[in-house]
Amino acid sequence: MTGVRVFITGAGMISAAGEGIAAHRAAMKEGTCGIGPLTLFSAPNPMPVGEIRDRFEKGYLPRTHRLALIAASEAMQGVSDPPDAVIVGTTTGGMLLTEELLKQGVREPDRFRYHGLGTVAQLLADAYRCTGPQLTISTACSSGTAALKIALELIRSGKAHRVLAGGADCLCRLTFHGFKSLQLIDPEGAKPFDRDRRGMSVGEAGAMLLLQGGSEPPENALAEIMGCGLSCDAYHPTTPHPEGIGAAAAMRDAMADAGISPDDVEYINLHGTGTRDNDLSEGIAIEAVFGEEGPPISSVKGALGHSLGAAGAAEAILCALAIKESVMPGNVGWKTADPQIGPRPIASSVRKDIRTALSNTFGFGGNNASILLGRAQGSDGRAQGKSGKDRIDQKGGLAFRILGTACFTGAGDFTSTLDQLERSGDCRGQLSLSEISEGLSPGVARRMKRLPRLALALGMRAWRAAEEKDPLSGPPSGIFWGTGWGPLSETHDFLTQLFQSEERFAGPTDFIGSVHNAPAGHLAAHFMAQGPNITATGRDVSFEQALMCAGMLTEKKDGPFLVLAADEYHPELSPLFDPNVGEDPAPSDGGGAFCLERAAGEASKGLKLIPGFLGAGAVGSEGIAALLDRMISALGGSDRIKADFAAILAGIPAHFRKEGVDQLGGFMERSGFAGPVIDYRKAVGEHAAASAVAAVLASSWVQQGKIPGSLVKEGFLLWGAESDFFCLDGRGILLLGLGHHVSAVEVMP
Amino acid sequence: MEKLVEELKIKMVDTLNLIDITPAEIDAEEQLVGGKLGIDSIDVLELVMMIEKDYGVRIESKDVGEKVFASLDALALYIHQKRGEALN
Numbered sequence: 050m051t052g053v054r055v056f057i058t059g060a061g062m063i064s065a066a067g068e069g070i071a072a073h074r075a076a077m078k079e080g081t082c083g084i085g086p087l088t089l090f091s092a093p094n095p096m097p098v099g100e101i102r103d104r105f106e107k108g109y110l111p112r113t114h115r116l117a118l119i120a121a122s123e124a125m126q127g128v129s130d131p132p133d134a135v136i137v138g139t140t141t142g143g144m145l146l147t148e149e150l151l152k153q154g155v156r157e158p159d160r161f162r163y164h165g166l167g168t169v170a171q172l173l174a175d176a177y178r179c180t181g182p183q184l185t186i187s188t189a190c191s192s193g194t195a196a197l198k199i200a201l202e203l204i205r206s207g208k209a210h211r212v213l214a215g216g217a218d219c220l221c222r223l224t225f226h227g228f229k230s231l232q233l234i235d236p237e238g239a240k241p242f243d244r245d246r247r248g249m250s251v252g253e254a255g256a257m258l259l260l261q262g263g264s265e266p267p268e269n270a271l272a273e274i275m276g277c278g279l280s281c282d283a284y285h286p287t288t289p290h291p292e293g294i295g296a297a298a299a300m301r302d303a304m305a306d307a308g309i310s311p312d313d314v315e316y317i318n319l320h321g322t323g324t325r326d327n328d329l330s331e332g333i334a335i336e337a338v339f340g341e342e343g344p345p346i347s348s349v350k351g352a353l354g355h356s357l358g359a360a361g362a363a364e365a366i367l368c369a370l371a372i373k374e375s376v377m378p379g380n381v382g383w384k385t386a387d388p389q390i391g392p393r394p395i396a397s398s399v400r401k402d403i404r405t406a407l408s409n410t411f412g413f414g415g416n417n418a419s420i421l422l423g424r425a426q427g428s429d430g431r432a433q434g435k436s437g438k439d440r441i442d443q444k445g446g447l448a449f450r451i452l453g454t455a456c457f458t459g460a461g462d463f464t465s466t467l468d469q470l471e472r473s474g475d476c477r478g479q480l481s482l483s484e485i486s487e488g489l490s491p492g493v494a495r496r497m498k499r500l501p502r503l504a505l506a507l508g509m510r511a512w513r514a515a516e517e518k519d520p521l522s523g524p525p526s527g528i529f530w531g532t533g534w535g536p537l538s539e540t541h542d543f544l545t546q547l548f549q550s551e552e553r554f555a556g557p558t559d560f561i562g563s564v565h566n567a568p569a570g571h572l573a574a575h576f577m578a579q580g581p582n583i584t585a586t587g588r589d590v591s592f593e594q595a596l597m598c599a600g601m602l603t604e605k606k607d608g609p610f611l612v613l614a615a616d617e618y619h620p621e622l623s624p625l626f627d628p629n630v631g632e633d634p635a636p637s638d639g640g641g642a643f644c645l646e647r648a649a650g651e652a653s654k655g656l657k658l659i660p661g662f663l664g665a666g667a668v669g670s671e672g673i674a675a676l677l678d679r680m681i682s683a684l685g686g687s688d689r690i691k692a693d694f695a696a697i698l699a700g701i702p703a704h705f706r707k708e709g710v711d712q713l714g715g716f717m718e719r720s721g722f723a724g725p726v727i728d729y730r731k732a733v734g735e736h737a738a739a740s741a742v743a744a745v746l747a748s749s750w751v752q753q754g755k756i757p758g759s760l761v762k763e764g765f766l767l768w769g770a771e772s773d774f775f776c777l778d779g780r781g782i783l784l785l786g787l788g789h790h791v792s793a794v795e796v797m798p
Numbered sequence: 799m800e801k802l803v804e805e806l807k808i809k810m811v812d813t814l815n816l817i818d819i820t821p822a823e824i825d826a827e828e829q830l831v832g833g834k835l836g837i838d839s840i841d842v843l844e845l846v847m848m849i850e851k852d853y854g855v856r857i858e859s860k861d862v863g864e865k866v867f868a869s870l871d872a873l874a875l876y877i878h879q880k881r882g883e884a885l886n
Contacts, residue, residue: 231843287840491818492836554851557843 055204056270056425058211059259060366061123063116064353065099065252069123074370077378080397082352084238084250089145089220093552096229097238098220099252099354111143111163114172116255116359117217121173124213124257131178132259133209135170136200137185138192138216140358140564142166145221152548161625165534166565167587169217171789173257174666177213180676182663183790184594185587187535187565189412190320191279192216193256193361194420195583198277202601204262215257215362223540224357225251226547227560231287239323239355240382241348242332242394249322252354256363270425272369275309275405278302279602281528281582282415283573286561288326289411293334295579296320296409299417300338303407307421311339314421315403316377318364319394320411321348322355323382331409332390339392345401347394351382361410361418368406368422375402413561414570416582447600448797451656452609453515453644455507456745457485458733459637462510466742467749470732474759477635477734479618496558497571498538499617503640504530504568505575508611511642512576515609525644526607527580528572529599531591531614533737535565537622572611580610589629589702590790591616592641592741596660605647612658614741615640629735632703637734641741643748656752658744661783661793677715680793684783687720693797695780696756697726698747699767700740705788710767712787717768725769727760740786740794747782747796754779754798803874810870813848814841826870842867849873855880 062069065083066076076083087095088102101116108115117137125132143163150160162168170183182203186196193216200214218224228234228251235248260274261267280302282295289296304310317339320331335343349367356363371377380394404424411417455462459478460469469476485502486494488509494502508528515521539562547555561567566584573582581602585594592614599612617623618638623630630636648657662683667676684690701709713726729743750756758773759765779798786792807821819835831837845867846857855877857863866876 230847231840285838495815495817496840550851554847556847557840561840 053205053207053262054264055201055260055262055274056266057258057272057274057369058261058267058269059124059126059128060271060369061120062254062256062363062366063101063119064254064356064363065101066353068119073367074374076352077367077370078376078398080352080379080381082381084354090222092225096234096236097250098225099250099356100220101253111146112219113139113141113143113217114163114169116219116253117169117173117257118176120215120217120255120257121176121213124259125177128259130211132211132213134181134203134212135174135179135183136196136212136214137170137173138196138358138362139166139169139185139218140187140189140192141218141221141224142169144223145219148222148544151544156625158625158628158631164626165588170587173213180664180667180672181209182597183587183665184585184597187358187584187586188416188582189414189564189566190355190357191361191410191412191416191418192358193363194277194365194410194418195279197258197274197362197365197420198279198418199598199601200260201274201277204260206601210262212260213257214260216359217255218356218358219253220251222547223543223563226552226555230555230557230560233324235323238382239351240384241319241321241323241351241380242328242387242390243383244385244387246323246325246328248324249350250354252356254353254356254359254363256359256366258362258366265427266425272372273423273425275421275423276303276307277418277420278306279581280417281573281579282417283577283579284415286567286570287413289330290415291330293330293337295415295417296331296334296411297337298579299419300334300407300409303419303421309405314344314405314407316344316371316406317346318368318406318408319346319348320409321350323350327411329389332392336391341391343392345377345395345399346392347378347380349378351380364408364410365420365422368408371406372403372422372424376400377403413564414566414582415573416566446650447660448648448650448653449645449658450648451643451658451748452518452646453511454642454745454748455510455514456641456742457503457507457639458742459639463745471757471759474732474765476732477637479636479638496562498536498562500532500536500538500615501562501568501571503615503617504613505571507613507615507640507642508572509575511611511613511644515644521609523608524576525578525610527599527603527610528569528578528582529595529610529612530569530572530583531585531595531741532565533586533588533591533616534626535586536562536567537617537619539563541619541622589700589737589740589788590663590786590792591737592744593660593663593786593792593794596794597663599645600660603647607647609644609646611642612645613640613642614738616736616738618736627737628704629702633735635734638736639742640738641745656748657797658748659795659797661795663792665790673712673715676791677712677719680791681720684793690720690722693781694722694724694783695777696724696775697722697783697785698729698743699726699785699787700730700743701728702730702788703735709787712791713767716785725761725775726767727765728767731765732760740784744784744794744796747784751777751782751796751798799874799878802878803870806870806874809848809852810845813844824870828869830867830869849877853877853881
């Protein structure tokens with residue numbers, strides 16, 4: 050046995066069907082329906098939802114955070130060691146609380162401190178003393194499964210041994226009214242795969258899993274995660290591909306990843322939302338992959354509702370239980386077979402010994418994820434899947450060759466930004482919408498507000514920059530998108546219209562556009578990019594997260610892919626959500642994009658981007674020192690840092706200035722680095738995608754071998770001597786992110 | 799009716815942000831969804847909301863929706879009839 054296998058050694062879950070694993074085990078056997086009237090907030094025409102009732106008290110934490118914490122505390126029961134990483138799939142974060150605050154007219158930024166999607170992972174990491182990466186994946190309804198996929202690859206790669214991963218989402222006005230505006234809610238409650246189905250029931254859940262790597266299953270293993278596949282329809286923002294090609298690709302990919310064939314799959318847990326289009330295309334996809342006589346199938350969304358970002362993690366747990374308990378859950382709500390759909394679900398639970406279960410989740414933006422669970426058994430009877438070795442060559446290290454770049458700052462595009470930096474060093478501000486939209490077709494751009502336009506234009510430009518050097522064959526093999534705050538204009542306009550009309554009118558276009566992964570969906574559709582489509586989010590390290598995800602999800606055989614991050618400044622919401630923007634008088638936004646391919650290793654020739662380190666949550670001077678030492682070691686030690694880097698670009702978000710400056714002092718002392726350290730946020734402005742811009746600029750300077758003198762001056766220099774012209778002498782630039790999160794990205798010649 | 803059709807053309811361009819189309823260019827008899835205006839199911843839902851807001855006419859069921867949105871003329875006729883019913 051060569052590869053690392055990944056086992057579920059802890060699981061916790063809360064949903065409309067109950068709290069705790071035991072409650073769900075019983076609910077799945079009995080076919081309990083948790084769907085009922087909406088009581089959490091008032092709505093003019095309430096529809097049935099999968100609401101969790103009276104099971105937990107109100108507190109200062111937002112509901113999604115509490116759901117995540119309840120699930121995590123069950124998953125972490127009896128475990129004293131902190132996990133090496135925390136990965137959460139979520140789409141709403143603190144939205145329910147934000148809605149209430151906005152309705153009340155609250156304008157104090159501190160009250161919105163839990164708004165960001167990344168704060169859920171942060172809360173869990175802090176609760177379990179995790180100082181490793183905190184990743185937040187927001188790929189709409191496939192978020193939970195995508196989070197598990199990243200966790201799986203992180204463990205396979207050897208970069209983590211134990212990962213707390215899952216998903217959480219609570220009911221909120223945005224999603225409830227949003228799905229209602231799309232006429233996707235069944236007024237009678239969801240009845241997936243039924244002939245008379247009329248839509249879904251929005252639900253809520255927290256579902257967390259503790260995953261652990263090893264060659265043989267630990268005694269307490271609930272099940273094994275054998276493989277997981279991701280794909281993108283690249284077809285339409287909300288409607289699945291009518292023939293389910295993306296869904297079929299994800300299922301095939303999951304089986305290939307696990308090293309098994311369709312005949313080995315003994316149960317399929319459907320995405321099965323209950324909408325006409327989803328169920329139809331999922332049925333077609335299953336028939337295409339498994340033939341007419343496929344394994345038993347069922348959806349639990351008629352019992353639990355659709356808990357969006359939590360659904361994938363929740364259903365992975367239910368599949369693990371199905372294997373462990375030898376009971377497949379029934380398809381609650383299903384009565385009449387739909388003649389248009391080949392495969393028919395099992396109506397009520399069936400006792401059967403099963404060794405494998407495949408669970409599907411599909412989401413907006415055409416995001417598909419399929420995860421394969423297996424009985425935790427010794428390696429003898431188990432098929433051999435891919436191992437981490439296929440993805441990361443430990444000896445050569447993980448490195449990306451830079452094929453093309455693009456950026457937007459207040460000064461303009463890449464060229465204008467470089468020119469402006471040479472002149473004054475100040476590129477803060479915002480480009481006009483028309484400048485961003487240059488080159489976007491009006492028919493495509495008409496449904497996009499600021500952030501998706503930034504993202505699409507950046508992606509197109511980075512790809513074109515690569516093509517100008519060397520023609521690229523085929524579309525990007527993956528899209529890895531980071532955003533700190535998501536599409537704020539769409540979110541703002543949706544909520545404003547909703548509140549002004551006393552919850553009577555909700556804009557469908559704004560709802561679809563408000564999800565964090567909408568820009569990535571547009572990119573996929575533009576390029577017809579059907580590979581992994583990942584949206585990572587978490588304040589100021591969203592770009593770094595996207596880059597790390599690219600490292601986990603691409604292989605050397607894959608063609609070029611896009612890694613990009615952008616954020617928009619919204620005059621009303623940005624000052625409330627992002628504590629950094631209020632500290633700079635010049636509102637700024639923009640982003641940076643890279644067209645990359647996997648390099649043969651760190652030592653390979655050509656301009657390279659290397660994800661170096663991601664950590665957070667260190668407490669006290671000792672904790673911070675340990676975190677910095679880990680970062681220095683991940684970068685190859687202080688001698689390597691001194692020899693290979695000529696300069697540091699440091700990103701210290703204004704709100705975390707003091708912590709960041711202290712951390713930098715610690716880094717300089719411990720690494721012995723003596724070159725200049727440039728405070729790049731002073732040049733590109735305070736916004737969550739500033740590091741993506743800095744990475745693009747660094748790649749240009751490393752290529753030219755020099756940094757403009759305008760930046761090696763007082764006002765920009767955090768460390769080192771002023772200079773009119775700073776030569777890099779064939780060395781690289783290290784990008785440090787400091788503050789709450791600590792990150793390192795290398796740009797090497 | 800003609801006034802309503804002209805009004806709907808303006809509202810449609812505005813609601814759907816059809817930046818490269820002027821109201822005058824829209825042919826009221828032409829197929830609305832999937833036609834050359836590039837209108838899809840999401841746009842239809844956006845128009846459903848606009849019609850309820852501005853004309854007080856609700857278009858609920860998807861089946862009715864498809865018929866109602868066959869063309870701009872059909873839409874105008876539906877709004878006209880529903881408002882007439884409401885007045886009676």
